[in-house]
Amino acid sequence: MKNFIVTTTRKPDAATENFAEKISLKLGGQFVRREDFSFDALKKIHGAENILLVKKNSLGVVTAEGELFFHPNTAHLRIKNLRGGDGDRLTDALKISAGSKVLDCTLGLGSDAIVESFIVGESGKVVALEVNPLIAEVVRNGLKNFSEDSPHILQAMRRVEVVNVDCENFLKTCAENSFDVVYFDPMFRRPIKKSSGLNPIRPLADARPLTEEIIREACRVAKFRVVMKEHSGSAEFARLGFKILDGGKYSSVAFGVIDKGYRLL
Ligand SMILES: C[S@@+](CC[C@H](N)C(=O)[O-])C[C@H]1O[C@@H](n2cnc3c(N)ncnc32)[C@H](O)[C@@H]1O
Structure with a gap:
């Protein structure tokens, strides 16, 4: 580092x-x-x-691109929408529900992990991995101590288990089928700079591409499905064997899945 x-x-x-x-x-x-x-x-x-x-009461990292600090970001609105009966593209792609076990291999600022945690609830589990120790520490601390939000969002934050580790190493220690789904949101090969709240994370984040070996391991560890988020039209989906899901026609991001032939629920 x-x-x-x-x-x-x-x-x-x-x-x-x-x-x-x-x-x-x-x-x-x-x-x-x-x-x-x-x-x-x-x-x-x-x-x-x-x-x-x-x-x-909090931590931040002062980088060349500004200060990185924890905030629920999009998770707040997405959970509000879910509670109002709307869907969420990520949790739909993951096909998770109460009780599901999720391995989120790319914690970043934790917004996706919070939404996953909200869906899987107390009977489920979200383990979120982050290879950069500063990002992991800031977000772990924020998930534990952030207090300016509604109780169901705070409870979802508190339940996320953060591990500072390279996902490849972690996956190798996991038993076969030990999580229902494994999720990757790597730094995009082509960053969407304009609209991204991720700018302060860029100087710290690990931007290496996922490897076939990582995806092979993820398929062994996931019981049902492996999901990846990438730029719409990214060649990463085909390179790594993901089927792109329909939806988000006007969105710059897409979700790809590798199914193991079962459905959750
Ligand atoms: C695009 S961000 C994830 C954003 C996240 N989904 C969110 O909702 O905030 C990607 C993150 O994954 C981390 N990362 C990249 N490669 C990794 C690896 N091999 N193992 C663990 N974390 C990794 C990066 O450091 C970065 O923080």
Whole structure:
């Protein structure tokens, strides 16, 4: 991972500073007292590319593209729509329902994982993997502590289990059919920059393409289905053996599936 330091907001209380030191030990980045330095000055002095910023009740990463912080983003509206009886393209593609077990291999900012968690409920399970330790820490912390939303969204957030790991390594440790579905939302081969809320994640995110080996492993681990989101018209669907689902005619994203011949429910 690229070089980073850990610091706090200006004039932190003792608990915030202790927490920052604890995180720096956990992630291996140097803890630096903020004093009155600007982020640019700190980056220059310590030769750091990114800053993990510890605030009183949340975390952020100061990157070249802005600050990455946790927020439910699209999950809020999508769950509101689901509660109002509308569908959701992702959860329809996954074919999940209460009690399903989902392995989300690309946590990112966690919006998809929150919606999955809302659908599978308390009797189900969502394990979400993120290879970048800073993204994983910010989003894990946010899912645990974010408090400005309605109870059913907060409960869905709290239930997501975040693991900081490369999905290929994790999949290899999983037993056959141990999750109902496995989901991938990799960084698109052709980024949709204009409308994307993902810009601050770009300098940190792992943008390697998925491999045939990862998809083979996912097919072994999924009991029913493997799903991938990509740019509409992406050659990744054909390269990796996904059938593109109909729908989202006017959308720039598409969902592809590899079915194992069963249906959930
Ligand atoms: C497009 S984002 C996912 C967005 C997410 N679905 C959401 O709703 O916010 C892709 C994320 O997957 C992560 N990633 C890429 N390759 C990975 C891998 N091999 N294992 C685990 N995470 C990976 C990236 O670092 C990035 O954070």
